[in-house]
Amino acid sequence: MTESFRRSGEYPQGDDHGSAYPQQQSHPSSPVNPEWPPPPAYHPAPPLHVEPGTTVWPGSGDGGDGHGGDGYGAGPYAGQPDGSDANGSTAAFAAPPAPPQGPAPTRQRRAKGPFALLAAVAIVAAAIGGGTAYGIQELTGNDTVASSSTSTSVVPTSQKGTVSGVAKAVSPSIVEISATSNAGSSTGSGVIITTGGEIITNNHVVSGASAIKVRLNNGKSYTASVVGTDSKKDLALIKLENAPSGLKTATLGDSAGVQVGDQVVAIGSPEGLTGTVTSGIVSALDRDVTVSTDESQGQQQQQGGGSGSEQWPFEFGGRQFNGDTGSSTTTYKALQTDASLNPGNSGGALIDMNGNIVGINSAMYSAASDSSSSSSSAGSVGLGFAIPINTVKSDLASLRAGGSDS
Numbered sequence: 001m002t003e004s005f006r007r008s009g010e011y012p013q014g015d016d017h018g019s020a021y022p023q024q025q026s027h028p029s030s031p032v033n034p035e036w037p038p039p040p041a042y043h044p045a046p047p048l049h050v051e052p053g054t055t056v057w058p059g060s061g062d063g064g065d066g067h068g069g070d071g072y073g074a075g076p077y078a079g080q081p082d083g084s085d086a087n088g089s090t091a092a093f094a095a096p097p098a099p100p101q102g103p104a105p106t107r108q109r110r111a112k113g114p115f116a117l118l119a120a121v122a123i124v125a126a127a128i129g130g131g132t133a134y135g136i137q138e139l140t141g142n143d144t145v146a147s148s149s150t151s152t153s154v155v156p157t158s159q160k161g162t163v164s165g166v167a168k169a170v171s172p173s174i175v176e177i178s179a180t181s182n183a184g185s186s187t188g189s190g191v192i193i194t195t196g197g198e199i200i201t202n203n204h205v206v207s208g209a210s211a212i213k214v215r216l217n218n219g220k221s222y223t224a225s226v227v228g229t230d231s232k233k234d235l236a237l238i239k240l241e242n243a244p245s246g247l248k249t250a251t252l253g254d255s256a257g258v259q260v261g262d263q264v265v266a267i268g269s270p271e272g273l274t275g276t277v278t279s280g281i282v283s284a285l286d287r288d289v290t291v292s293t294d295e296s297q298g299q300q301q302q303q304g305g306g307s308g309s310e311q312w313p314f315e316f317g318g319r320q321f322n323g324d325t326g327s328s329t330t331t332y333k334a335l336q337t338d339a340s341l342n343p344g345n346s347g348g349a350l351i352d353m354n355g356n357i358v359g360i361n362s363a364m365y366s367a368a369s370d371s372s373s374s375s376s377s378a379g380s381v382g383l384g385f386a387i388p389i390n391t392v393k394s395d396l397a398s399l400r401a402g403g404s405d406s
Helices: 104-140 164-174 295-305 389-400
Strands: 048-051 054-056 175-180 184-192 196-199 210-213 222-231 235-238 263-268 276-293 314-318 319-321 329-337 349-352 357-366 380-388
Touching: 054 319, 164 175, 164 263, 164 276, 164 349, 175 196, 184 263, 184 329, 184 357, 196 357, 196 389, 210 235, 222 389, 276 357, 314 357, 319 357, 319 389, 329 357, 380 389
Parallel strands: none
Antiparallel strands: 048 054, 175 184, 175 210, 184 196, 196 235, 210 222, 222 235, 263 276, 263 349, 276 314, 276 329, 314 319, 329 380, 349 357, 357 380
């Protein structure tokens, strides 16, 4: 039998003249007819990359063995989609399917996605952590008090933990208060707590006052009026009339976190010296300090002192200081500090090293404790007391409503 040689692509494909190769049994166990050897082997052409991420296996062209690519290409034998010729015979050399190639760069980017998201969330959280108190105050209006834990720092990072850093950050929030009454005048201090001009101070600083003047840290003075008083806690809330814009408010901390030995800074106007800064430590906690609730006691001290600064009498440990407290008194728990406090510091701020207000200075021990001595001979001996700021925060709503004395 003579074998016919044809050009590439000229093998009959199931036409009327029959196949060039005898039709084989379709049964999978039927052997290939030995009289008709299988087409010669060839080496498949290498993959052709036509664009990134796409691989094409050629099914045409010269296979490198002299036979046409159509008969022995990488596609199905004899060009049938299912790998059979026109008569159903299975191809002897079926090209393997192209190996799956996932887009590695895409998988890599996806793997990094969650980590990038977590990093972004951490940055946002860190950014929000530093500005929460300020943001809440700005969004909710000018009568919202900025409050935070003692771990929140309002002092610039470069000056954190320094007295100068605390003084620079908080001094704009501390004011001098001059109160005038029928009995005379006195000078104390106060702390701005809202942008609307609310100021917290001691009750004995403004007790019985007919006129109140407030001097800001920038030297400008404004008239203020009493909003509410609480003589039993020695607290008062006053408010500036026609308050200017841009007031610097203090951040009220958490006095429950204060410990003995913590460094503190005191800012006030002792003897009328506005913005005086002193420093020390917290000497003790929960000291029982007794002060007078009688308005006339304060007026008498203002007249007798002669210095123009308040010097409210108080009692501690059964002893009277700065005059007789009288028969009407109240007792509160106080923070004790050795930061220098003098007449005029009352109502000012006791501040932690993060710049948070932890107390309102209210009383001081004076070496010249008898009423016959002039206050000019009195001075700080390292025994000062402050009302815990948590007491102030719990009383703020009552003060805004007029206080317990209304």
